[in-house]
Amino acid sequence: MKSRNDGVSDDGLHTAELTVIGQVTTASNVTLVCEADGAGLRVVYKPVRGERPLWDFPDGTLAGREVASYLVSEAIGWGVIPETVLREGPFGPGMVQRWIDTAEDAPGPDLVDLVPVDAVPEGYREVLRALDPGGHPVSLVHADDPRLHRMAVLDVLLNNADRKGGHALEGLDGRVYGVDHGICLHSEPKLRTVLWGWAGEPIGDELLTDITVFVKALPGELGDRLAEFLTDTEIDALETRGRALLEEPVMPRPVSQRPIPWPAF
Incomplete structure (x- = not known):
């Protein structure tokens, strides 16, 4: 997949006609693979009408939470989540995200x-x-990899309830990306992840500096943008999680009876 700054116009992601070329049949919600006509761009498209209602995520849409998670990743400067927008598609409004190309049959274990x-x-x-x-x-x-560790810290901020093994992708560009953030940013603790290998260990100063800048930015324009997709309570909880990491800069340990999503891949 090409990154947002690689010369491909954002208009392809935001406005190009989408042609469905496939479907991810293992996904819980309708997940379609599309070509952005004339843009040379492949995307993932998740229409809102294809979402299965979740009793514990009654507010907003899963598509909106995907976009909000992307905005957090960008605001903090980590670029973990591929560019994601909310727009019209072949089956109505939905989340559209740049596709990640990964190496096929790479030697050794996966991330x-x-x-x-x-x-x-x-x-x-x-x-x-x-x-x-x-x-x-x-x-x-999981790999003891700083790129993956940064994703694990982001998941704590996002309160990611569904970090499965298959949601961590190593792109052909050498970056590690996270996908599928539809059940993030709840106001109550929901963290479920396969990335517990750093539990109880300190978070590095460089990441904490980024989190500090992010927390300071939340009450301004960033918070206004997130308010399009999240409740005020959820935005307040996001700020609280950020401040908690700054006050106690240690990766959390599992506290629930279901700390890992199932299936794990």
Whole structure:
């Protein structure tokens, strides 16, 4: 996928006619792959009308939460989430996000993977041990990678309730991207993630500096933009989570009975 500053006009993402070329059938909500006609751009399109209602996320839309999550990622300067907008598409308004191209059949384990318990790769952190469908013990692991760590910190801010292994992608440009942020930014604690390998460890000064700038920006124009998609209570909770990280700059430990989304991939 091309980044937002690689010479592809934003008009392709915002205004180009979308032609559906496929569907992600494993997604919980309608997720379509489209070509932006005349722009040489592939996108993911999730129409609002294809969302399944969630009792614990009654406000706004999942598409709006995806856009709000992108705005947070951009405001903090981390670029973790591909460019995401809310616009009209073939099936009405929905979220449109730049597609991420990843290397096919890359050697070695994925950023998040399952491996035999006695074969945790060097440079990976073990999150938990379990049994695979065949009854064999396996370890859930993720890369000890600063790009992935930054995503894990962002997930704490976003209160991401669904960071699965398949939602962390290594692009051909060498960057690590996070996708699928429809159930983020709730006002109540909802963090569920496969990226628990840094639990209890300090957050670096560079990331804390970015968070400081972000928290200061929230009451201004940024907060106004987020208010298009979130409630005031949810925006206040976002600021509270940011301040909490600054006051205690340590990655949280799991506190709920369901700290990992299921399925994990």
